[in-house]
Amino acid sequence: MIGGIGERMTTHTLELKNLTKKIKGKTIVDDLSFSVREGEIFGLLGPNGAGKTTTIRMIVGLISITDGDVLINGDNLRGNFEKAMERVGAIVENPQLYDYMTGYKNLMQYARIMPDVTKERIDEVIELVDLKYAIHDKVKTYSLGMRQRLGVAQALLHRPNVLILDEPTNGLDPQGIYDLRNYLRLLANNGTSVIVSSHMLAEMQMMCDRVAIIQHGKLVRIDEILNQEDETEVKVHFQIEGDVAQAKQVLLNLNEDLNVTESGQELIVQTADVRFIAELNKQLVLAGVLVVGIQRKTKTLEERFLEMTKKGGDLNEVAVPVNK
Numbered sequence: 001m002i003g004g005i006g007e008r009m010t011t012h013t014l015e016l017k018n019l020t021k022k023i024k025g026k027t028i029v030d031d032l033s034f035s036v037r038e039g040e041i042f043g044l045l046g047p048n049g050a051g052k053t054t055t056i057r058m059i060v061g062l063i064s065i066t067d068g069d070v071l072i073n074g075d076n077l078r079g080n081f082e083k084a085m086e087r088v089g090a091i092v093e094n095p096q097l098y099d100y101m102t103g104y105k106n107l108m109q110y111a112r113i114m115p116d117v118t119k120e121r122i123d124e125v126i127e128l129v130d131l132k133y134a135i136h137d138k139v140k141t142y143s144l145g146m147r148q149r150l151g152v153a154q155a156l157l158h159r160p161n162v163l164i165l166d167e168p169t170n171g172l173d174p175q176g177i178y179d180l181r182n183y184l185r186l187l188a189n190n191g192t193s194v195i196v197s198s199h200m201l202a203e204m205q206m207m208c209d210r211v212a213i214i215q216h217g218k219l220v221r222i223d224e225i226l227n228q229e230d231e232t233e234v235k236v237h238f239q240i241e242g243d244v245a246q247a248k249q250v251l252l253n254l255n256e257d258l259n260v261t262e263s264g265q266e267l268i269v270q271t272a273d274v275r276f277i278a279e280l281n282k283q284l285v286l287a288g289v290l291v292v293g294i295q296r297k298t299k300t301l302e303e304r305f306l307e308m309t310k311k312g313g314d315l316n317e318v319a320v321p322v323n324k
């Protein structure tokens with residue numbers, strides 16, 4: 001992304017500062033620090049047992065904090081719990097629903113214990129999660145995806161600006177995941193910070209703006225998920241028929257600093273400027289090189305994750321965003 005006009009102030013809605021959980025002498029969450037921005041979808045990514053749910057349980061006050069702090073909208077959970085939780089909505093593991101009631105009655109029930117939830121607001125959240133068609137059916141007849149939608153609707157009733165969903169895609173079919181992604185994005189675009197957890201790399205890459213990778217309760221690093229337009233590093237594979245070394249020389253003649261490597265019948269060029277691809281291709285063609293294929297590849301989160309863990313899992317290489 002191009003800077004220049006001066007940095008905008010970033011508002012952080014959720015801040016974890018050296019958050020630690022020990023249970024029976026075992027450290028489950030280990031000195032975890034990160035901040036979630038207003039209007040972003042932030043992922044907690046880690047294998048089973050990494051400490052995602054334990055972290056979320058601490059954030060929403062379901063279990064005590066051993067050490068460190070959680071600040072929500074600037075209010076510290078310790079000492080200011082009610083104020084801090086005022087604008088938090090969450091589903092931890094499974095949504096809490098009454099099976100024998102209709103979806104609508106469930107929302108009504110919940111609305112009763114929340115201040116300022118109007119009938120219009122109930123209709124609004126039903127609309128948002130697209131559950132109008134089944135809202136007057138009993139919850140025991142709901143599919144997993146429908147329960148999930150109702151759970152999200154319930155969590156949103158009091159207009160939280162921090163929404164936390166533990167493994168929200170669990171058990172959802174591809175359509176369900178697609179829909180979830182869309183309405184979470186809608187919420188984020190309206191300023192809500194959405195925190196989701198998962199052990200699925202590809203899913204997180206599609207859903208989140210940034211992802212915190214957690215292993216053994218520790219923050220390994222935070223990855224910014226880049227859109228196609230924001231790519232900083234693109235690998236272009238040129239498939240060549242004939243002499244690859246000669247083709248490589250053609251590209252180096254154009255720019256001797258070009259990052260180009262040979263791999264079988266392929267030339268792999270690394271560039272930050274995607275418009276450069278056409279120019280490279282033109283030069284190859286003009287030099288009489290037969291280009292039989294061009295492929296553009298962006299590094300996936302998975303590749304970056306694997307690359308990083310291959311380095312011996314350097315846990316010191318932690319990129320924590322600067323708090324402002």
Ligand SMILES: Nc1ncnc2c1ncn2[C@@H]1O[C@H](COP(=O)(O)OP(=O)(O)OP(=O)(O)O)[C@@H](O)[C@H]1O
Pocket residue numbers: 023028046047048049050051052053054055199
């Ligand atoms: N109450 C508890 N007592 C003892 N150990 C616990 C307790 N709660 C969690 N743990 C341990 O803490 C570790 C982290 O568990 P946690 O549920 O936070 O992981 P997770 O990242 O959510 O995993 P998953 O992807 O399976 O949901 C696990 O090793 C688990 O056994």
Ligand SMILES: [Mg+2]
Pocket residue numbers: 052053054166167
């Ligand atoms: Mg979990």
